[in-house]
Amino acid sequence: MKIATWNVNSLNVRLPRLMDWLASEGPDILCLQETKMEDAKFPRHELAAAGYAAHYAGQPTYNGVALLVRDGIAGATDLVTSIPGFADEQKRVIAATIAGTRIIDFYVPNGQSVDSDKYRYKLDWCRAATSWLRDELARHPALAVTGDFNIAPEDRDVHDPDLWRGQVLCSEPERAVFRDWLALGLKDSFRLFAQPEKTFSWWDYRQLAFPKNHGLRIDHILLSPALAAKCTACRIDRNARKGEKPSDHAPVMTEIAQ
DNA sequence: ATGGCTGCTTTGAGCAGA
Numbered sequence: 338m339k340i341a342t343w344n345v346n347s348l349n350v351r352l353p354r355l356m357d358w359l360a361s362e363g364p365d366i367l368c369l370q371e372t373k374m375e376d377a378k379f380p381r382h383e384l385a386a387a388g389y390a391a392h393y394a395g396q397p398t399y400n401g402v403a404l405l406v407r408d409g410i411a412g413a414t415d416l417v418t419s420i421p422g423f424a425d426e427q428k429r430v431i432a433a434t435i436a437g438t439r440i441i442d443f444y445v446p447n448g449q450s451v452d453s454d455k456y457r458y459k460l461d462w463c464r465a466a467t468s469w470l471r472d473e474l475a476r477h478p479a480l481a482v483t484g485d486f487n488i489a490p491e492d493r494d495v496h497d498p499d500l501w502r503g504q505v506l507c508s509e510p511e512r513a514v515f516r517d518w519l520a521l522g523l524k525d526s527f528r529l530f531a532q533p534e535k536t537f538s539w540w541d542y543r544q545l546a547f548p549k550n551h552g553l554r555i556d557h558i559l560l561s562p563a564l565a566a567k568c569t570a571c572r573i574d575r576n577a578r579k580g581e582k583p584s585d586h587a588p589v590m591t592e593i594a595q
Numbered sequence: 596a597t598g599g600c601t602g603c604t605t606t607g608a609g610c611a612g613a
Contacts, residue, residue, distance in 0.1 A: 397604090555613075
C-alpha cells in the first residue's frame, strides 16, 4: 500500500497538477491539506473519474483537508473530522479506517510567530492531538499519522538551522510536541531509511528558495510499530515542486508491504 | 534590508501562509 501526503495550497489551482500526479504515482491513499475549498465545491466527480473516492472537510479560503482513496481499496469507515473534545472552527483534521489501517490526516496550525496568539493555538491544538493520538494508537494497531505538521523536527530538517533557531516551525516547544508523538510509539517513516542530506518538503515561494534548496522538512508520515515494521520506503517527491504553478510543498510517500 | 511569492477575497488591498 502506498500512502502519500501533500499540502496542495489550493485544490482549485492545483487540480490539474494533482490529476497528473495521481496518474503517474498511483497512490492508494493520498492525504491533502490546504484545499481552501468549501465542501460543496469539492471536485469529487473529477476525482472519481480518475479512480479516486474522496472524503473531505473544508471551509472557504483557509485550511481544509481531504482523503483520496483509490478504487479497489476498501472503503473508508469511522470517518472523523475533528479532534474529539477540542472545539475548533478550523478544518484541519480528517481520519478514517481504510483496509484495516487507521489514517489520520493533520494540517497542524502554522503558528505564525512564537510570540503570537496563533502560536499558542498551535501548541494547544498539538497537545489535544497528543492525547487523541494516544487513544487512537490503543484502538488501532495499524495507524498512520500524516500531513503538514508545520514542525521541522531536527536541525538536519532545516536548510540553515542557525537562521531558524527558535523560530516558528523549529522552536523547542514545537519540537517537543513532535518528540511526544514519537514517544507514543510512532515512527518517522522518512528516518527509517537512509536519505539524501538536505531533503526538504517545503520551500518558500520567494527569494529563489527552491532552486537554492532553502527548505524545511515539515510534512511527515508517522507509522505505528506494526506499520513501521512493514514499511519498505519513504521519499519526498521533489519533482512535484518544479515547473509552472507548483504548490510550495512537495508530496511525501511511503510504501507498506502487505 | 522587515521586503521578497502565491492564493484568497464582500475585486482590490490586506491577510495568511511558513
